[in-house]
Amino acid sequence: MxxxxxxxxxxxxxTARIVSFSNRTIRKMSQTRFxxxxxxxxxxxxxxxxDESCNGGSAANIRVFVRKKRAKKSLEISPKEEVKAExxxxxxxxxxxxxxxxxxxxKCGYSYSTQAPENWxxxxxRIRRMRxxxxxxxxxxxxxxxGNSLPPKERRFAVLVSSLLSSQTKDHVTHGAxxxxxxxxxxxxxxxxxxxxxxxxxxxxxxxxxTRKASNLKKIAKICQLKYDGDxxxxxxxxxxxxxxxxxxxxxxxxxGWEIVLGICVDTHVHRICNRLAWVxxxxxxxxxxxxxxxxxxxxxxxxxxEWVAINPLLVGFGQTICTPLRPHCGTCTxxxxxxxxxxxxxxxxxxxxxxxxx
DNA sequence: GTCCGGCACA
DNA sequence: TGTGCGGGAC
Numbered sequence: 001m002x003x004x005x006x007x008x009x010x011x012x013x014x015t016a017r018i019v020s021f022s023n024r025t026i027r028k029m030s031q032t033r034f035x036x037x038x039x040x041x042x043x044x045x046x047x048x049x050x051d052e053s054c055n056g057g058s059a060a061n062i063r064v065f066v067r068k069k070r071a072k073k074s075l076e077i078s079p080k081e082e083v084k085a086e087x088x089x090x091x092x093x094x095x096x097x098x099x100x101x102x103x104x105x106x107k108c109g110y111s112y113s114t115q116a117p118e119n120w121x122x123x124x125x126r127i128r129r130m131r132x133x134x135x136x137x138x139x140x141x142x143x144x145x146x147g148n149s150l151p152p153k154e155r156r157f158a159v160l161v162s163s164l165l166s167s168q169t170k171d172h173v174t175h176g177a178x179x180x181x182x183x184x185x186x187x188x189x190x191x192x193x194x195x196x197x198x199x200x201x202x203x204x205x206x207x208x209x210x211t212r213k214a215s216n217l218k219k220i221a222k223i224c225q226l227k228y229d230g231d232x233x234x235x236x237x238x239x240x241x242x243x244x245x246x247x248x249x250x251x252x253x254x255x256x257g258w259e260i261v262l263g264i265c266v267d268t269h270v271h272r273i274c275n276r277l278a279w280v281x282x283x284x285x286x287x288x289x290x291x292x293x294x295x296x297x298x299x300x301x302x303x304x305x306x307e308w309v310a311i312n313p314l315l316v317g318f319g320q321t322i323c324t325p326l327r328p329h330c331g332t333c334t335x336x337x338x339x340x341x342x343x344x345x346x347x348x349x350x351x352x353x354x355x356x357x358x359x
Numbered sequence: 360g361t362c363c364g365g366c367a368c369a
Numbered sequence: 370t371g372t373g374c375g376g377g378a379c
Contacts, residue, residue, distance in 0.1 A: 167375065167376050167377080168363095168364090168365090168374065168375045168376065169365090169375095170365095170366085173365090205365095206364080206365055206366090207364095207365090208363080208364060208365065208366095208374090208375080208376090209362095209363050209364060209365095209375095209376090209377090210363095210364075210365090211363075211364085212363060212364095212377085212378085216377095243377090243378085244376085244377065244378085245376095245377085246376060246377050246378090247376095247377095248375095248376065248377090249376075249377085267375080267376080268374085268375055268376080292376090325373080325374075326369095326373075326374095360379100361378100361379085362377105362378085362379085363375105363376105363377095363378095365374105366373105366374090367372100367373095367374090368371105368372090368373095368374105369370100369371090369372085369373105
């Protein structure tokens with residue numbers, strides 16, 4: 001399989017996590033729609049690969065943006081801000097390591113280990129095999145094709161909304177909420193902006209944290225209208241300025257919405273499993289990373305970029321079925337002999353992996 | 360660290 | 370019935 005094709009296939013699997021395509025649809029689409037070359041907006045395309053002076057995708061930069069975002073409590077849009085947002089992107093964006101550039105961390109002055117852990121390829125392969133039955137909730141992606149049938153701009157907005165609603169919410173619940181928004185003509189920034197928060201809240205119920213999400217949706221719709229001409233932000237830093245969008249969701253939206261891979265989407269499963277496998281560590285130490293962001297930063301230093309997108313659905317499903325947060329099923333796990341944490345946490349009395357909840 | 364909020368599971 | 374799930378804001 002050629003590299004672009006492989007990339008498309010990988011991209012598809014993560015797309016599925018968000019917009020919940022059926023597996024059959026994915027297989028079908030990988031032969032059709034995505035067989036063409038991925039289009040990358042020129043404004044976002046990466047700059048000089050060797051330029052380490054600016055690192056748009058680094059955790060350090062993301063933390064700066066998150067800090068800025070938090071400092072900016074109430075998000076008011078003014079023409080002044082709009083001008084500010086137009087700062088040269090060249091200064092904000094920059095390249096991430098090439099696949100072969102494992103020494104990237106050193107180049108950036110980080111003290112993370114850039115050494116790939118022993119046997120990582122074997123471990124990934126075995127996890128892939130364990131996951132081949134596709135019995136994890138992440139694989140049973142309802143049927144949400146709504147976003148997919150929309151024009152690009154609306155599809156991107158649907159991806160953003162899906163991401164926001166999906167956190168800590170079962171896939172079918174997210175799907176239901178998206179469907180209701182769609183049926184009511186609210187899956188676009190203009191309509192959402194002109195809708196009562198209470199209405200949005202009722203429509204998205206019972207997704208997790210629906211009150212806050214309804215409020216965030218309305219704010220996001222307004223921002224998209226005023227600053228992005230009804231589209232979604234096209235850079236990581238702009239996405240991070242949206243209320244309710246943190247590093248994890250921002251990377252997911254970049255990957256799925258814009259089809260640009262700037263970083264690994266690290267959620268709680270990826271964070272937990274990478275630490276259990278000792279694949280990541282705090283800078284200059286062998287201690288576990290303390291946050292998903294730290295995990296992302298550490299993982300990106302050695303994991304080949306080809307794996308950046310695929311790693312999320314792979315480990316999420318693995319984390320849902322076998323390497324569960326509580327009582328991991330080390331007895332049935334085929335990588336336990338490579339895992340320094342195996343059998344060190346209280347295991348479930350039965351060795352049969354149970355069907356966990358979605359997401 | 361706590362809170363958000365429904366829900367699955369021990 | 371209590372608890373943990375999980376990303377983001379504070």
